[in-house]
Amino acid sequence: MRCTLIFPQQSALLVNRDKELEKSLPLATCHLPLNFDLQRFAEGGDKTEEPTDKKRRDARKKGQVAKSQELNAAFVLLAGFFVIKVLWEYIYGNIAGYSAYIFSNLATFSISTESITELFLGIMMLLAKTAFPIMLGILIFALGINFFQVGLMISTEKLEPKLDNLNPINGFGRIFSKRSLVELLKSLFKILVIGFFLYLYLKDEIPFMPYFIYYDLPHSLAEIADKIFVMAFQVIGVIMVLAVADYAYQTWQTTQDLMMTKQEVKDEYKQTEGDPQIKGKIKQKQRQMAMSRMMQEVPKADVIVTNPTHLAVALLYQPGMTAPVVLAKGQDLVAQRIKEVARENNIMIVENKPLARALYDAVEVGGTVPNELYKGVAEILAYVYRIKKKNVNQSRAA
Numbered sequence: 001m002r003c004t005l006i007f008p009q010q011s012a013l014l015v016n017r018d019k020e021l022e023k024s025l026p027l028a029t030c031h032l033p034l035n036f037d038l039q040r041f042a043e044g045g046d047k048t049e050e051p052t053d054k055k056r057r058d059a060r061k062k063g064q065v066a067k068s069q070e071l072n073a074a075f076v077l078l079a080g081f082f083v084i085k086v087l088w089e090y091i092y093g094n095i096a097g098y099s100a101y102i103f104s105n106l107a108t109f110s111i112s113t114e115s116i117t118e119l120f121l122g123i124m125m126l127l128a129k130t131a132f133p134i135m136l137g138i139l140i141f142a143l144g145i146n147f148f149q150v151g152l153m154i155s156t157e158k159l160e161p162k163l164d165n166l167n168p169i170n171g172f173g174r175i176f177s178k179r180s181l182v183e184l185l186k187s188l189f190k191i192l193v194i195g196f197f198l199y200l201y202l203k204d205e206i207p208f209m210p211y212f213i214y215y216d217l218p219h220s221l222a223e224i225a226d227k228i229f230v231m232a233f234q235v236i237g238v239i240m241v242l243a244v245a246d247y248a249y250q251t252w253q254t255t256q257d258l259m260m261t262k263q264e265v266k267d268e269y270k271q272t273e274g275d276p277q278i279k280g281k282i283k284q285k286q287r288q289m290a291m292s293r294m295m296q297e298v299p300k301a302d303v304i305v306t307n308p309t310h311l312a313v314a315l316l317y318q319p320g321m322t323a324p325v326v327l328a329k330g331q332d333l334v335a336q337r338i339k340e341v342a343r344e345n346n347i348m349i350v351e352n353k354p355l356a357r358a359l360y361d362a363v364e365v366g367g368t369v370p371n372e373l374y375k376g377v378a379e380i381l382a383y384v385y386r387i388k389k390k391n392v393n394q395s396r397a398a
Contacts, residue, residue: 198231303315358373
């Protein structure tokens with residue numbers, strides 16, 4: 001079927017790829033929506049631009065930052081085993097002491113409300129003395145690694161209920177998405193790597209474990225604890241390496257998720273900096289206003305110094321001034337306009353190429369003439385005053 005596309009601007013485009021097919025099929029008219037953006041369609045929707053700082057700030061406010069759960073887990077494990085290693089004597093002493101107390105009084109233990117309450121409180125106190133330091137160490141490490149990854153950030157965006165989360169279609173989409181597949185592959189890879197290192201360690205240690213039955217209890221526990229700590233820190237080292245790699249991947253993935261199209265970058269620039277066309281018009285209007293104010297000052301000038309066609313500088317000197325002042329300056333068309341205003345107001349125009357160039361380059365509008373140009377300006381002003389005085393005398397004589 002032939003199809004004529006009707007755009008909002010009432011333009012028509014005939015899709016005509018096959019002449020024979022066009023003759024044999026009827027013509028259909030396809031109306032595009034009024035909000036169809038032809039420029040956006042032409043540019044495409046490929047996200048090829050790096051995310052801007054504003055895009056990253058907005059994503060951060062929504063809680064979308066690079067964060068590796070693997071890195072959190074690695075440091076939590078490291079904190080737990082490190083604290084246990086450091087406080088092992090303290091923890092072992094408390095547990096052994098309370099166990100000895102229980103078993104030594106087991107013969108005289110009577111089941112009653114008071115005895116059960118006392119036993120329960122004793123166990124709770126033991127857990128508090130042994131587990132609290134471990135929990136505190138884990139908390140400090142966890143807060144530290146989270147602060148390292150995302151800094152100080154409070155966002156409730158993830159806590160807000162969303163109806164899309166209840167949609168089973170969206171749920172299946174998340175389950176079978178590319179991200180879920182990557183997470184599955186990461187988990188399988190982590191299991192394989194950790195299992196491999198555990199196997200390398202345990203294959204040499206398992207044959208010696210039956211000999212522990214010949215040791216006394218404290219010696220056996222100490223040996224088992226040492227081997228567990230060695231194995232744990234080796235596994236944590238492997239997990240740490242995988243976690244660093246995962247953090248690098250999460251950083252890259254977050255950047256990919258925030259990538260922008262060219263049109264999005266342009267739209268954001270317009271929102272933050274303003275439309276370039278509007279800004280250009282504003283600057284043009286400001287220049288016109290400044291030009292108008294400058295031209296209003298030209299009739300006050302004593303002389304216009306030119307070079308003679310490209311530059312023009314209007315000078316004023318009055319008694320009490322420390323130095324002559326530049327009322328207006330310009331080049332090309334502006335210079336021509338300054339000279340026209342000067343002629344309309346009978347202001348003398350003096351040609352001096354070096355001085356005109358020096359004044360134009362060295363002095364801004366409203367500024368005073370610098371010391372090194374005093375001599376040249378003074379000569380011109382003296383010449384202007386002589387001419388004016390001569391004209392006044394001639395007028396009086398007439």
